[in-house]
Amino acid sequence: MEVITAGSIVAPKGFLSGAVYCGIKTMKDSLDVGVIYSEYPAAGAALFTTNQIYAAPVKYSRNVARKGKVRAIVMNSGNANACTGEQGYKNTVEMARSAARCLKISEDEVLVASTGIIGRQLPMDKLIEGIHKATASMGNTCEHGNAMARAIMTTDTRQKDIAVRLKINNKDVTIGGITKGAGMIAPNMATMLCFLTTDISIPYILLNECLKKSVESSFNRITIDGHMSTNDTIAIMANGASGVSMTSQHADLEKFQEGLDFVAKYLAHAIVKDGEGATKFVQIDVVGARSRNDAARIARSIADSPLVKTALNGEDPNWGRIVSAAGYAGVGLDESKINLYINNILIFAKGMPTPCDLGVLSVSMKSRDIHIRLELGLSAYSDTVWTCDLSHEYVTINAEYHT
Amino acid sequence: MEVITAGSIVAPKGFLSGAVYCGIKTMKDSLDVGVIYSEYPAAGAALFTTNQIYAAPVKYSRNVARKGKVRAIVMNSGNANACTGEQGYKNTVEMARSAARCLKISEDEVLVASTGIIGRQLPMDKLIEGIHKATASMGNTCEHGNAMARAIMTTDTRQKDIAVRLKINNKDVTIGGITKGAGMIAPNMATMLCFLTTDISIPYILLNECLKKSVESSFNRITIDGHMSTNDTIAIMANGASGVSMTSQHADLEKFQEGLDFVAKYLAHAIVKDGEGATKFVQIDVVGARSRNDAARIARSIADSPLVKTALNGEDPNWGRIVSAAGYAGVGLDESKINLYINNILIFAKGMPTPCDLGVLSVSMKSRDIHIRLELGLSAYSDTVWTCDLSHEYVTINAEYHT
Numbered sequence: 001m002e003v004i005t006a007g008s009i010v011a012p013k014g015f016l017s018g019a020v021y022c023g024i025k026t027m028k029d030s031l032d033v034g035v036i037y038s039e040y041p042a043a044g045a046a047l048f049t050t051n052q053i054y055a056a057p058v059k060y061s062r063n064v065a066r067k068g069k070v071r072a073i074v075m076n077s078g079n080a081n082a083c084t085g086e087q088g089y090k091n092t093v094e095m096a097r098s099a100a101r102c103l104k105i106s107e108d109e110v111l112v113a114s115t116g117i118i119g120r121q122l123p124m125d126k127l128i129e130g131i132h133k134a135t136a137s138m139g140n141t142c143e144h145g146n147a148m149a150r151a152i153m154t155t156d157t158r159q160k161d162i163a164v165r166l167k168i169n170n171k172d173v174t175i176g177g178i179t180k181g182a183g184m185i186a187p188n189m190a191t192m193l194c195f196l197t198t199d200i201s202i203p204y205i206l207l208n209e210c211l212k213k214s215v216e217s218s219f220n221r222i223t224i225d226g227h228m229s230t231n232d233t234i235a236i237m238a239n240g241a242s243g244v245s246m247t248s249q250h251a252d253l254e255k256f257q258e259g260l261d262f263v264a265k266y267l268a269h270a271i272v273k274d275g276e277g278a279t280k281f282v283q284i285d286v287v288g289a290r291s292r293n294d295a296a297r298i299a300r301s302i303a304d305s306p307l308v309k310t311a312l313n314g315e316d317p318n319w320g321r322i323v324s325a326a327g328y329a330g331v332g333l334d335e336s337k338i339n340l341y342i343n344n345i346l347i348f349a350k351g352m353p354t355p356c357d358l359g360v361l362s363v364s365m366k367s368r369d370i371h372i373r374l375e376l377g378l379s380a381y382s383d384t385v386w387t388c389d390l391s392h393e394y395v396t397i398n399a400e401y402h403t
Numbered sequence: 404m405e406v407i408t409a410g411s412i413v414a415p416k417g418f419l420s421g422a423v424y425c426g427i428k429t430m431k432d433s434l435d436v437g438v439i440y441s442e443y444p445a446a447g448a449a450l451f452t453t454n455q456i457y458a459a460p461v462k463y464s465r466n467v468a469r470k471g472k473v474r475a476i477v478m479n480s481g482n483a484n485a486c487t488g489e490q491g492y493k494n495t496v497e498m499a500r501s502a503a504r505c506l507k508i509s510e511d512e513v514l515v516a517s518t519g520i521i522g523r524q525l526p527m528d529k530l531i532e533g534i535h536k537a538t539a540s541m542g543n544t545c546e547h548g549n550a551m552a553r554a555i556m557t558t559d560t561r562q563k564d565i566a567v568r569l570k571i572n573n574k575d576v577t578i579g580g581i582t583k584g585a586g587m588i589a590p591n592m593a594t595m596l597c598f599l600t601t602d603i604s605i606p607y608i609l610l611n612e613c614l615k616k617s618v619e620s621s622f623n624r625i626t627i628d629g630h631m632s633t634n635d636t637i638a639i640m641a642n643g644a645s646g647v648s649m650t651s652q653h654a655d656l657e658k659f660q661e662g663l664d665f666v667a668k669y670l671a672h673a674i675v676k677d678g679e680g681a682t683k684f685v686q687i688d689v690v691g692a693r694s695r696n697d698a699a700r701i702a703r704s705i706a707d708s709p710l711v712k713t714a715l716n717g718e719d720p721n722w723g724r725i726v727s728a729a730g731y732a733g734v735g736l737d738e739s740k741i742n743l744y745i746n747n748i749l750i751f752a753k754g755m756p757t758p759c760d761l762g763v764l765s766v767s768m769k770s771r772d773i774h775i776r777l778e779l780g781l782s783a784y785s786d787t788v789w790t791c792d793l794s795h796e797y798v799t800i801n802a803e804y805h806t
Binding site (some may be wrong): 164311325327332 | 455485522630711713723727731734735751753793801802
């Protein structure tokens with residue numbers, strides 16, 4: 001598997017993208033509208049926020065994704081088109097229609113995504129003009145890929161993109177992706193968007209399964225602050241331009257899955273590393289649980305505890321907060337069987353603190369990457385969650401904004 | 404109902420308390436061991452943390468409370484006796500035994516509670532000497548009540564106590580209480596302790612029911628940071644010294660319940676107001692839910708969102724964060740029916756932001772008390788949760804400690 005750091009979303013064959021500034025964001029040198037387009041008909045799959053309050057583009061795109069054909073994604077940043085009622089929905093439809101007209105494809109094949117401020121109607125005149133310009137400017141160079149990666153950013157501090165190239169049937173298959181994440185979006189919340197492209201040919205039902213698997217162990221295993229957005233969207237298009245066809249019986253299905261997993265995990269981790277105010281990248285492994293679900297619940301309980309997160313910010317190996325957060329996850333535990341390692345140093349054994357080299361541990365806490373491993377000693381299931389710390393900067397970002 | 408602000412825990416007849424410094428805490432002018440004692444046999448009831456990792460005194464006291472007779476509570480602060488294994492449990496038994504000997508009662512009637520650092524063994528020599536001194540110094544003056552309220556504090560910034568006096572059968576019945584809360588306990592977590600006394604006579608099964616009811620709408624409806632302690636304990640003793648007997652058929656049972664509710668709610672609110680770094684006291688009412696449980700889940704989801712808490716800290720009426728936190732509570736919602744009031748001003752109506760006097764709203768956000776009311780419009784059930792904001796001070800308190 002070859003990792004490609006340039007072009008990303010247009011690295012697979014037969015994909016073009018275009019991004020321009022249309023006037024939604026206030027900073028004029030930023031980009032705020034973009035289109036990703038497949039030159040060939042493509043299978044599509046997508047996953048969305050489970051928040052009961054979801055934005056108009058989520059409502060619309062759910063229906064598009066259900067049909068399994070997605071040939072273009074049109075998106076804007078700076079305005080989430082959430083809590084905007086019927087008018088908001090009409091505007092989403094208009095975005096899809098406008099992109100479809102420019103691209104000369106059916107509007108049923110156009111997915112829509114928005115991120116940014118919520119509760120405000122989109123400036124449709126500017127946006128429609130932006131969609132026209134974005135489609136007119138499409139291309140498949142590195143610059144095009146970079147522009148698209150930047151256009152989906154809100155307060156992300158850097159673009160997040162990656163691609164990989166695999167050999168299947170002796171041909172090159174490429175998977176590319178961009179994502180944006182945990183930037184505060186005035187006046188509201190962070191939204192996670194992720195768009196993926198691949199030039200393999202694959203039935204949409206199988207594509208959907210592959211996407212779910214990848215997301216399960218990547219985007220569904222990260223948490224910044226436990227607050228779920230109204231607009232989260234992950235979508236993939238597969239256009240077959242590589243000349244390789246994938247089926248559920250194909251010997252290299254696992255290879256393709258691994259490539260997709262790699263891209264999804266890389267992008268999910270990039271979101272955590274660029275989390276609001278984050279100074280630490282924390283991996284939490286829970287092993288020895290009675291089920292994977294139990295392990296995940298405990299890992300999330302630890303990851304979402306403000307006391308654990310502030311201790312990590314303070315570079316303190318505070319085992320008491322970690323163990324007690326595990327204790328209230330709603331999973332039955334046997335305290336006397338629990339071991340805890342922080343940065344591979346055993347600090348808590350069989351339910352009690354154990355002597356260890358606190359000097360070495362203390363120095364290890366200063367690195368950006370922190371590894372927590374909790375052994376429950378109950379059975380053989382495990383899971384992993386990634387998170388960041390809770391810093392003064394997080395409070396500053398989120399308290400100092402005024403509506 | 405008469406509110407009594409002096410004496411509190413020894414305001415009911417027939418109760419004595421004694422508190423001294425024995426050397427567990429490092430500050431010498433503080434108190435760290437105390438005993439609350441009934442001069443007469445008493446019914447007892449208690450509720451404990453549901454954390455799977457629970458301290459030795461919780462394990463021990465659960466068994467005591469099960470029998471329904473509690474004549475004394477012995478407690479220490481500065482050390483939680485949690486994650487201390489078999490030796491920790493032996494030490495708890497020794498605390499009960501020592502208090503029982505001093506008080507010449509059965510050790511089966513002695514409840515034990517501890518709060519403070521976790522993972523360290525108690526200094527038993529000092530503690531036993533402390534228990535001797537505390538019992539020898541017992542009395543029922545205001546000073547005794549105040550000393551006991553201070554002895555349970557850890558990093559609380561002020562003592563939290565109250566008592567009420569009711570007329571039942573033309574006689575005085577008094578209910579008193581003390582609590583401690585959301586102070587950071589190096590190196591670990593906040594513990595909630597609450598001790599209550601009353602001079603009514605009441606069967607312990609009924610007392611247990613009354614306590615559960617009161618706690619359900621007070622201590623079970625507050626949250627500081629969603630991190631549950633290993634040591635939470637709420638206990639009540641009822642000794643009959645008022646000469647009034649309560650039964651489940653008594654005409655004034657509701658009056659007694661109201662008195663107990665008042666004390667529990669006052670103390671629970673006092674914990675939130677003294678929360679780590681708290682600058683706001685926030686009431687969240689969720690109405691129009693399909694069940695009380697649905698309403699409580701949504702209120703808790705809002706109360707525990709770091710994005711909502713930081714907005715409150717910034718005095719920003721950020722409806723988007725509130726509504727989206729309601730959306731991921733795991734309860735089915737109809738966005739188009741939702742109304743949101745902040746400080747009695749309608750800011751979000753039928754799923755969309757609505758024009759309101761932002762100047763008035765903005766000024767109202769500067770007061771300490773904030774009122775959030777979310778109307779779901781689904782059915783007739785409601786619930787209320789109280790919380791505080793998330794401030795820089797919270798991060799400072801919890802990040803700057805080093806193990």
